[in-house]
Amino acid sequence: MARYAMVMDMRACVGCQACMVACSTENQTPYWSGKFRTHVEENELGQFPDVRRELLPRLCMHCDNTPCLSACPTGSTYKTKDGIIRVNYDRCIGCYACVIACPYDARYPYNSDDVETAYNMYGSDNSHDQPHVDKCSFCEHRVLEGREPGCVSTCPTNARVFGDLDDPNSEVHKLTSRGDARPLRPELGTSPKVFYIPI
Amino acid sequence: MSFVHQDVWHWQIAAYLFLGGLGGATFAIGAMMHLFEGCDRKVLSIAILSAVGFMGIGTIFLLADMLQPMKAIYALTNPSSWIFWGVIFINVYFIAAIVYVIPLLESWPKLKPIIKKIPEPILGLMEKFNRAAALGGATSGFLVAIYTGLLISAAPAISFWNTPALPLLFVISAFSTGAAFLLLLSTFSKEEKSHEIASKLEQLDAGLIVTELIILGAYFNFAFFLPTGARESAAILFDTPMFVIGFLVMGLIIPLMIETYSIFFAKKSHGSAKLLLTASVLVLTGGFLLRYYVLHAGLYQYPW
Numbered sequence A: 001m002a003r004y005a006m007v008m009d010m011r012a013c014v015g016c017q018a019c020m021v022a023c024s025t026e027n028q029t030p031y032w033s034g035k036f037r038t039h040v041e042e043n044e045l046g047q048f049p050d051v052r053r054e055l056l057p058r059l060c061m062h063c064d065n066t067p068c069l070s071a072c073p074t075g076s077t078y079k080t081k082d083g084i085i086r087v088n089y090d091r092c093i094g095c096y097a098c099v100i101a102c103p104y105d106a107r108y109p110y111n112s113d114d115v116e117t118a119y120n121m122y123g124s125d126n127s128h129d130q131p132h133v134d135k136c137s138f139c140e141h142r143v144l145e146g147r148e149p150g151c152v153s154t155c156p157t158n159a160r161v162f163g164d165l166d167d168p169n170s171e172v173h174k175l176t177s178r179g180d181a182r183p184l185r186p187e188l189g190t191s192p193k194v195f196y197i198p199i
Numbered sequence B: 001m002s003f004v005h006q007d008v009w010h011w012q013i014a015a016y017l018f019l020g021g022l023g024g025a026t027f028a029i030g031a032m033m034h035l036f037e038g039c040d041r042k043v044l045s046i047a048i049l050s051a052v053g054f055m056g057i058g059t060i061f062l063l064a065d066m067l068q069p070m071k072a073i074y075a076l077t078n079p080s081s082w083i084f085w086g087v088i089f090i091n092v093y094f095i096a097a098i099v100y101v102i103p104l105l106e107s108w109p110k111l112k113p114i115i116k117k118i119p120e121p122i123l124g125l126m127e128k129f130n131r132a133a134a135l136g137g138a139t140s141g142f143l144v145a146i147y148t149g150l151l152i153s154a155a156p157a158i159s160f161w162n163t164p165a166l167p168l169l170f171v172i173s174a175f176s177t178g179a180a181f182l183l184l185l186s187t188f189s190k191e192e193k194s195h196e197i198a199s200k201l202e203q204l205d206a207g208l209i210v211t212e213l214i215i216l217g218a219y220f221n222f223a224f225f226l227p228t229g230a231r232e233s234a235a236i237l238f239d240t241p242m243f244v245i246g247f248l249v250m251g252l253i254i255p256l257m258i259e260t261y262s263i264f265f266a267k268k269s270h271g272s273a274k275l276l277l278t279a280s281v282l283v284l285t286g287g288f289l290l291r292y293y294v295l296h297a298g299l300y301q302y303p304w
Helices: A018-027 A067-071 A097-101 A112-125 A150-154 A171-177 B011-036 B041-065 B069-076 B082-107 B112-116 B120-128 B130-153 B165-186 B193-225 B229-238 B241-264 B270-296
Strands: A004-009 A039-047 A050-058 A077-079 A085-087 A108-110 A132-134 A160-164 A194-197 B002-005 B299-302
Touching (some): A018 A039, A018 A150, A067 A077, A067 A097, A150 A160, A171 A194, B011 B193, B011 B270, B041 B082, B041 B165, B069 B082, B120 B130, B165 B193, B193 B241, B229 B270, B241 B270
Antiparallel strands (some): A004 A160, A077 A085
């Protein structure tokens, strides 16, 4: 049993968005509707002439205290034994309570138009066969095979680090326990498992 | 830090919140008046049927907004979700409403033959448990009304919604719309007793509007003092003419003035019935506008 987490090194991210492309290909997310499981936010900080740009890659935070899971009436949203938050498409009714509850904009509707386009594009390999609310799965299918999530293995600058928080030898454990990497909006009490090393 | 409008719950959910609250409150007030005051069974049966109709249409709006409405039964899985409780309250409401309203319909001579087709033991049970159904339906109606606020307050990143004031505001507003609807119905009744009931309803509605104004004052005071999305949301609402004029002025203050005039100064006449009719329609429109604009002003506060 692991407790998977990700650390984002904001000093290393160059905003190439390869993570978005890799995720979209790996998970057949509806990029044709502008919907992605992971994004790279570009923030302009400061005031002229003292300005800088910050790149913030984001995805589902796989919170330990999970507001989307509490809001989901159907049990479609569930937590795996490894702490990954997943969606069971068969049970999702698409009420959007989880979308409203998520503080990190991690969820979006995979609606019937998206399902139709996915079917036309991927044919029998289509992995989204019905409308549902979609989100990052930490590429659990890859992780179970001992591989890293698609976004992590693709990142050319190693801005994303993936591993087991409970393993003292893992890089994510070292970075978070040293306090180098911190979560977003910890005051909400969600205990997110994605951490950020600021610039 | 950025503030982003929620874009998944639109007017359909506002209609659901409005009709759910209206249906729940109309039943609760109607049944309470029946139990404590006694009233015209014909008008009461119309009120209860309308309440059930509101709740039914509201539920249809909710289902129509879902991605997979045919799987709605799965919503009875996770008790930590407010929707789970909403489904239970609404179903108890419908069952109680059927048991309560069928014996009431016997007051309509044309419907009597149809009701007599129901097997006697079942009809007997319905009559026996009529008061229990009135209480059960009123309780579940109240719970549906408060659930509509609890549902949207369960959003940690939408600070304007994530407050204890919102369920209170919605439940008081729901009861105000319920009282206004019953007031509207009573203006059509020709019975002598309807005047007495109308004056009780206008007192109730005026009291509820005053309470709603107090909660709104506390709510906006709280929102404006927080350096969060709540302040942005409150500012958006104050910049929206349909919220300020349509809801605050036309939906609360003017009906309150009309009802106050009617309570203290008006002689009961045809003219005052028209005024009350206007007040009721304004309160009902205001109830929908409140929910529509509160949903519209829901801003996520994202950490980027």
